[in-house]
Amino acid sequence: MKNVKKAIIPAAGLGTRFLPATKAMPKEMLPIVDKPTIQYIVEEAIESGIEDIIIVTGKGKRAIEDHFDKNFELEDNLIHKEKYDLLEKVNATSNVEIHFIRQKEPKGLGHAVWCARKFIGDEPFAVLLGDDIVRADKPCLRQLMDQYEETLSSVIGVQKVKDEETHRYGIIDPLQQNGRRYQVNTFVEKPERGSAPSNLAIMGRYVLNPEIFLFLDKQEKGAGGEVQLTDAIQKLNEIQRVFAFDFEGKRYDVGEKLGFVMTTLELALERENLRDNILGYMRELVGDSMVKS
Ligand code: G1P
Numbered sequence: 694m695k696n697v698k699k700a701i702i703p704a705a706g707l708g709t710r711f712l713p714a715t716k717a718m719p720k721e722m723l724p725i726v727d728k729p730t731i732q733y734i735v736e737e738a739i740e741s742g743i744e745d746i747i748i749v750t751g752k753g754k755r756a757i758e759d760h761f762d763k764n765f766e767l768e769d770n771l772i773h774k775e776k777y778d779l780l781e782k783v784n785a786t787s788n789v790e791i792h793f794i795r796q797k798e799p800k801g802l803g804h805a806v807w808c809a810r811k812f813i814g815d816e817p818f819a820v821l822l823g824d825d826i827v828r829a830d831k832p833c834l835r836q837l838m839d840q841y842e843e844t845l846s847s848v849i850g851v852q853k854v855k856d857e858e859t860h861r862y863g864i865i866d867p868l869q870q871n872g873r874r875y876q877v878n879t880f881v882e883k884p885e886r887g888s889a890p891s892n893l894a895i896m897g898r899y900v901l902n903p904e905i906f907l908f909l910d911k912q913e914k915g916a917g918g919e920v921q922l923t924d925a926i927q928k929l930n931e932i933q934r935v936f937a938f939d940f941e942g943k944r945y946d947v948g949e950k951l952g953f954v955m956t957t958l959e960l961a962l963e964r965e966n967l968r969d970n971i972l973g974y975m976r977e978l979v980g981d982s983m984v985k986s
Pocket of ligand 1: 802822824825861862863864882883894895896897921922923
């Protein structure tokens with residue numbers, strides 16, 4: 694059995710929801726408190742046991758490459774000043790190989806994953822999307838990798854969303870449930886409002902068998918005129934079973950403004966050195982009775 698050792702992180706999107714901030718800065722570098730969103734994703738991959746990561750970038754994404762590069766000057770400076778806690782933070786992702794490839798045209802998520810096919814070769818692999826940060830006792834990707842090792846089938850991470858939100862996601866039509874794992878009838882990308890077969894939504898974590906490339910190779914356009922990963926997964930599901938797994942953990946949607954601000958607030962409130970000041974400031978803004986300590 695081949696283990697899952699490689700992961701693809703697509704990061705070529707234009708980030709239009711965060712303009713003008715993303716005019717000259719990749720959306721993946723926007724920080725939640727003090728850490729770029731993409732670093733949360735890379736850390737989840739490392740904690741799950743991934744050894745090699747390929748980040749699919751595009752135009753204007755150089756800052757991501759610089760972020761994961763070694764910065765001797767900075768490290769030297771921190772050692773000199775004996776700032777070892779900061780040095781540790783700067784080196785948090787140094788125990789994994791990170792590679793980069795460019796998606797030359799923005800043709801969609803399926804195409805971005807396809808761009809990394811030569812790096813993956815004939816192995817099962819993971820895909821992690823940067824718009825979803827998941828915090829869980831056992832890392833979300835590790836949960837899917839455990840399912841893969843048990844079933845040797847591709848496994849897609851899902852969670853329930855509100856009925857009125859299903860049109861924003863890939864949705865599964867479940868066939869049979871076994872604990873948190875589902876056999877799936879069909880995977881549908883962004884169903885029209887009111888037509889979703891369930892409210893179990895794909896949440897940006899995938900473990901896929903390499904046969905997925907048979908379908909991504911054909912690159913047919915789907916929802917939004919883009920090559921959709923979900924469509925290729927559905928085709929794979931027709932020749933070999935693909936499971937969905939309702940993973941444990943809290944998922945944060947940092948790909949849209951409200952989710953981004955709420956995540957920032959929640960994670961900042963967890964910091965002892967920030968909590969009291971933030972709560973104090975919120976009381977000042979909205980009044981004492983609205984904010985509990
Ligand atoms: C992508 C996927 C979709 C998934 C979503 C999760 O959509 O195509 O299936 O549900 O990520 O965040 P996007 O949000 O990139 O349009």
